[in-house]
Amino acid sequence: MKHRFPTCAVLVAALAFGALPCVQAVEYTQVNEIASTISFTYKQFSSRVYGTFRKFEATLDFDTANPSAGRAALTIQLDSIDAGSSDANSELQKPAWFNTATYPVATFESTGVKVMGDNRYSITGKLTLRGITREVEVPVLLKAENAIGIFDGKLTLKRSDFKIGEGEWADGVVSDKINIRFRMVAPEQ
Template identity: 45%
Template sequence: MNRLAFALALAAALPAAQAVEYGTVRPERSAIGFAYQQMGVRMDGRFRKFTAQLSFDPARPAAARATIDVELASIDTGSAEGDQEVAGKPWFDSRNFPTARFVSTGVKALGDNRYEVAGQLTIKGRTQAVVVPASFTAQGKDGMFAGSLSIRRGDFAIGEGAWAKFDIVANDVRIDFKIAASGK
C-alpha cells in the first residue's frame, strides 16, 4: 500500500514539476495590428516594430506581468504616404511620442485558457485604464497569447485639428495582437 501511495504522490507532483513559465518573446512569430473604418470602409494596418517583456505561468496567472512598447513610426498602413501622414503631428506625433505602451496591472483567469488582462495604455502622453480579453495556447515550451482591444482614438488625441471629427475616420479602433513566447 505504501508503494501505491508513493506512486500517486509522485504522479500528482509531476505536472507541477513540468510547469512552464513563458517569458521569452518570439518577435518573428508575433504581430500587432489594427482595424478601423474610413468613410465606411474597413482599413487594416500593423506595426512593424515592438518589444514585449512578459512573465506568465499558467498555474499562477494572477502573478503574470506584461509590458509592450510599440514604435509608432513603424506603422504600416499599406502605403508609404499613409505611413508618413499617420506618424505626423495630427495623428501619432511620433517625433514627440515615439512609443505607445501597455503595462499590465493584473490578470484574471476566466477558464478555458481565457483571461482578462487589466492595465494602463499610454498613447501620445495620455494614459487610460483598459481591460484586454486574451487567450493563451500552450504548445509544449512555446505558447501564443492572442486577443483584441477596442479603443477610441479621441481618448488619446489620435487625429487632431481637422481630423478630430469622426465623420471621415471613425473613433473606434480595434487593436489585434498575437505574442509568441517560449518557456523556461
C-alpha cells in the first residue's frame, strides 16, 4: 500500500508537467466524400441564398503529430451545383458564371498549414476557378469524434476575382462576396 501512493503521485506529476502524452497522434489520409459537404451562401436582391456542390473528390494527408507537413487537395465538379432550383442551376453553368463547358471543375491545392492552437489550423493554397488561380487562406477546425476527424472550414471569396457573374450580373444583383463552408469527414488511420 505504501508503494502505490508514490507511483500514482509520479504519474499525476508526469501528466501535469507534460512528460507523458495525454493524446496520441492521429493520421487522416482518406476523405469520406459521401459524409462530407461543400456549401455556399450569397445574397441576391438582399435575400440570402443557400446552395451545395454534390460531386467532388478530396485527398488528405494530415498527421496531428506533424500538421505543418499536411496536404489537402479538392476537385469540385461545377455542374453538380444545387442552388435551389433547376433554373438557377442551369444559369450558373452558362459562360457568364462558371462556364462549365470550358471550365468543368474548380480545384484547390494546399501549399502550407499553420497551427493556430486548440485544434485550429490555417491552410494556405491555390484555388483555381474559370482558369484563374488565386492564393487563399482557409481557417479549419479539426474535431475528433469516435475515430473520425471532422475538418470544418470556411472562406469568403469575391466572385469578381474569378470573373464569375459577368455582364448583366456584375451590377450587384448578386453579392460579390460568396461564403463557402465545407465539412470533410476522414476516418483515423
